[in-house]
Amino acid sequence: MAFVEVRNVSKSFASAKGSRDVLSGIHLSVEEGEFVSIVGCMGAGKSTFMNILSGLMKADSGTVSIGGQTITGIHPKASVVFQNYSLLPWFSAIENVRLAVEAAHPEWTRAQQVDQSRKFLETVGLGNALHKRPSQLSGGMRQRVAIARAFATEPSILFMDEPFSALDALTRSTLQQVLIDLCSHTGRTVTTVMITNNLDEALLLSDQIIPMTAPPRAKFGAPIAVQLPKPRSAAQLLHDSHAVRIRAEVVERLAEFIHTKKTGSPVIPIRLSTVANEERAS
Amino acid sequence: MKDRFLKFILPLIGGLAVVSLWAVMSVKIPDLPSPLKTWEDSKLYLTQPLAKRGEMDQGIGLLAFHSLLRVGKGFFLGALMATPLGFLLGLSKTFNRMFDPVIQVLRPISPLAWLPLGLIVFQKSEPAALFTIALCSMWPTVINTMAGVKAIPQEYWNVAKVLRLTKFQTFTKVLLPATLPHMFTGYRLSLGIAWLVIVASEMLTGTPGIGGFLWQEYNSLIYAHILLCILTIGVVGFLLDRMMGFVEVRLRSV
Numbered sequence: 001m002a003f004v005e006v007r008n009v010s011k012s013f014a015s016a017k018g019s020r021d022v023l024s025g026i027h028l029s030v031e032e033g034e035f036v037s038i039v040g041c042m043g044a045g046k047s048t049f050m051n052i053l054s055g056l057m058k059a060d061s062g063t064v065s066i067g068g069q070t071i072t073g074i075h076p077k078a079s080v081v082f083q084n085y086s087l088l089p090w091f092s093a094i095e096n097v098r099l100a101v102e103a104a105h106p107e108w109t110r111a112q113q114v115d116q117s118r119k120f121l122e123t124v125g126l127g128n129a130l131h132k133r134p135s136q137l138s139g140g141m142r143q144r145v146a147i148a149r150a151f152a153t154e155p156s157i158l159f160m161d162e163p164f165s166a167l168d169a170l171t172r173s174t175l176q177q178v179l180i181d182l183c184s185h186t187g188r189t190v191t192t193v194m195i196t197n198n199l200d201e202a203l204l205l206s207d208q209i210i211p212m213t214a215p216p217r218a219k220f221g222a223p224i225a226v227q228l229p230k231p232r233s234a235a236q237l238l239h240d241s242h243a244v245r246i247r248a249e250v251v252e253r254l255a256e257f258i259h260t261k262k263t264g265s266p267v268i269p270i271r272l273s274t275v276a277n278e279e280r281a282s
Numbered sequence: 283m284k285d286r287f288l289k290f291i292l293p294l295i296g297g298l299a300v301v302s303l304w305a306v307m308s309v310k311i312p313d314l315p316s317p318l319k320t321w322e323d324s325k326l327y328l329t330q331p332l333a334k335r336g337e338m339d340q341g342i343g344l345l346a347f348h349s350l351l352r353v354g355k356g357f358f359l360g361a362l363m364a365t366p367l368g369f370l371l372g373l374s375k376t377f378n379r380m381f382d383p384v385i386q387v388l389r390p391i392s393p394l395a396w397l398p399l400g401l402i403v404f405q406k407s408e409p410a411a412l413f414t415i416a417l418c419s420m421w422p423t424v425i426n427t428m429a430g431v432k433a434i435p436q437e438y439w440n441v442a443k444v445l446r447l448t449k450f451q452t453f454t455k456v457l458l459p460a461t462l463p464h465m466f467t468g469y470r471l472s473l474g475i476a477w478l479v480i481v482a483s484e485m486l487t488g489t490p491g492i493g494g495f496l497w498q499e500y501n502s503l504i505y506a507h508i509l510l511c512i513l514t515i516g517v518v519g520f521l522l523d524r525m526m527g528f529v530e531v532r533l534r535s536v
Contacts, residue, residue, distance in 0.1 A: 056440055073443075080444040086437045090459040099455055103445045 009062035033189030040212030356415025368427025407487035422471035430464025
């Protein structure tokens with residue numbers, strides 16, 4: 001059994017026109033230490049899935065298990081990075097991080113908690129903005145704080161819900177680098193599930209890319225393996241033939257989903273994923 | 283420059299217009315003291331604001347102080363009941379459904395209606411006055427605290443859940459700071475009502491203070507002092523509101 005195992009998860013919401021199925025029969029397996037990206041278009045139910053996976057929301061049916069245990073809430077070794085930063089505006093950067101450290105390590109002294117918080121804020125390049133409030137920081141800096149907060153508790157699982165989508169392209173790539181650095185810097189394998197609508201981001205960071213169909217009744221397509229050595233660089237990905245092929249494959253798969261939605265004909269997804277599977281086997 | 287001039291001169295014109303209206307009316311109505319007579323009769327009370335000549339016959343500063351002290355106690359008592367009640371109403375749907383109708387019925391009741399009940403329950407005028415102030419002034423705090431708790435974005439609750447904060451941490455680090463500005467809006471409105479209620483409760487209980495003095499001077503036919511009291515009540519109320527407003531703005535800017 002995989003480290004993170006999602007089985008047959010479905011979720012619908014009540015709306016004015018009756019109940020609306022957002023997710024139906026979702027399966028996902030993530031091995032320990034793997035970085036998995038779920039790529040889908042806007043409004044595909046990605047955030048709903050993330051809320052269920054992280055334990056913030058209950059699924060209507062199906063189970064999520066982490067390390068063999070079915071979760072009933074937030075996993076103690078999990079961290080979550082939200083799209084909208086979700087910092088507490090009445091606390092400074094370091095206080096925001098320390099709150100997470102304090103909750104994870106109540107047995108530590110205050111000085112130890114502050115040290116840990118400072119260390120991680122310095123790692124993400126905010127050593128000179130420790131005592132600034134979120135309102136005094138730019139969007140990119142706020143997301144740095146959020147990332148520092150997620151890593152400062154030294155999690156073994158990391159969930160990220162479109163962590164960089166609110167940022168401009170330049171800030172986005174800097175922060176992706178920060179994330180790469182943090183992942184290698186901590187020297188521990190953090191199992192990560194990231195939701196994104198940016199394919200290049202998924203290629204840069206992931207071991208597996210999972211395309212997601214459009215709602216209603218969103219489903220996951222077969223995973224596509226990215227077999228490129230890490231850490232990767234954006235420039236390298238532009239020319240690498242393997243990367244180019246995977247990019248084409250994901251785009252094609254997503255287009256098929258959309259096409260199927262329009263014509264109503266069944267999805268014919270297997271051809272390309274067999275290529276991916278062969279490569280994984282080799 | 284022109285702006286600052288207008289800022290100063292326009293309120294002055296407004297004030298003078300009202301005083302002129304008062305002067306004209308005092309000519310038509312023989313019992314209404316003119317502004318000048320009010321000033322002459324009140325001079326002693328204003329120039330020696332802290333003098334104590336008798337039980338009721340005190341300087342205006344001292345009278346206002348008695349009233350403020352009473353308002354402070356009543357308001358504090360009210361806030362002590364209202365704040366937890368507001369949190370409970372905002373946090374629990376069940377509790378809200380149970381007590382919201384009761385609150386909507388109790389809210390519009392006048393201090394004049396509560397006071398006799400207070401006198402029956404407590405047998406003494408001072409606790410009855412405090413009871414009335416507390417009961418009448420608590421509602422804006424209850425309702426604003428409740429609204430503040432309900433307005434906390436889901437985002438902050440998610441942070442509390444994701445960081446696995448304890449109930450106590452969630453309260454002190456998320457719930458309280460997020461609700462504080464709303465609570466202070468409630469406190470400001472509540473204090474305003476407490477100050478409104480003080481006059482009625484002092485009139486009926488005859489305790490020393492601005493309201494008690496006002497009622498006594500009415501009975502002694504010294505009408506100029508009624509106007510003195512009215513103006514004092516207005517000025518003190520205005521200052522209280524400004525003070526709370528200042529604190530509120532500071533909290534909101536955080």
